[in-house]
Amino acid sequence: MKRKKKNKLWILQAVLCAVCMLSAVLLYQDYVVIPRQNRELVEELKTCFPEDIPPGGGSPGQKPEQAGREPEVSAIDLRSLQSQYPDVRGWLTIPESGIDYPVLQSSPEEPEYYLRRDYRGNYDINGSLFLQADCILGESGNLTIYGHNMNSGAMFGNLDQYSSYEYWKAHPRVFFQTPEELEEYRIAAVLKADVSMFDFQRTSFQSPQELEAYVQQAKEVALFETGVDGIGCEETLTLVTCSYEWKQARNILVAVKAGS
Numbered sequence: 001m002k003r004k005k006k007n008k009l010w011i012l013q014a015v016l017c018a019v020c021m022l023s024a025v026l027l028y029q030d031y032v033v034i035p036r037q038n039r040e041l042v043e044e045l046k047t048c049f050p051e052d053i054p055p056g057g058g059s060p061g062q063k064p065e066q067a068g069r070e071p072e073v074s075a076i077d078l079r080s081l082q083s084q085y086p087d088v089r090g091w092l093t094i095p096e097s098g099i100d101y102p103v104l105q106s107s108p109e110e111p112e113y114y115l116r117r118d119y120r121g122n123y124d125i126n127g128s129l130f131l132q133a134d135c136i137l138g139e140s141g142n143l144t145i146y147g148h149n150m151n152s153g154a155m156f157g158n159l160d161q162y163s164s165y166e167y168w169k170a171h172p173r174v175f176f177q178t179p180e181e182l183e184e185y186r187i188a189a190v191l192k193a194d195v196s197m198f199d200f201q202r203t204s205f206q207s208p209q210e211l212e213a214y215v216q217q218a219k220e221v222a223l224f225e226t227g228v229d230g231i232g233c234e235e236t237l238t239l240v241t242c243s244y245e246w247k248q249a250r251n252i253l254v255a256v257k258a259g260s
Helices: 002-048 078-084 159-163 165-170 208-220
Strands: 088-094 099-104 129-131 142-146 173-177 182-193 236-242 250-257
Touching: 078 088, 088 129, 159 165, 159 182, 159 236, 159 250, 173 236, 182 208, 182 236, 208 236, 208 250
Parallel strands: 099 129, 142 236
Antiparallel strands: 088 099, 088 173, 129 142, 173 182, 182 250, 236 250
């Protein structure tokens, strides 16, 4: 009887050990291997599609500062990139935050197509940053971009750090490049809200005053004051990822185009 009990105990210990090892492998895969592969894919895109001529004009020998973009923001040849991956709409960068990715957009029939797919359409647990399906570049007053809140920090995994005033102060700018231009945006509001509290899905506005009101509504439920308002703004960029304080909670950044 004692031998049988020892055998059962040994089997139980072996099973528990196997489960622990499998869990460790899966965690390593999700938190280390896949994010690293994802980052390598992004770096491959930047290497294969460098932009020699600054977006919006200039010449190949012109310095980035002269072209109106910050040195830490490297431009991408989006037209060439789009010729291979037509769903790419732009490239989003927040310097020194780890957010530096292409932005995809699918059809209204499959608005979340890139939720768990990379820019090539292959399955990826990280998914991609993607533009709300009804946003139209050059026409929509607000561009809403979604991304997963990954524990590894991939995609919008670092967006929740903006709940800290000091983090916002150190990372106050967002850069969004389209085939036509590279635009700088200033973060006007950081909030935790759901769509019933703040309509981050809104894309069209009947007047400049309505767009200003959109920014003001965000600031009214913001976590802190940034000193950036929406007065005179022509376009906003809204970044959205999950938060977990309640079921539909979201981490949201609302940024206004610089110079507006």
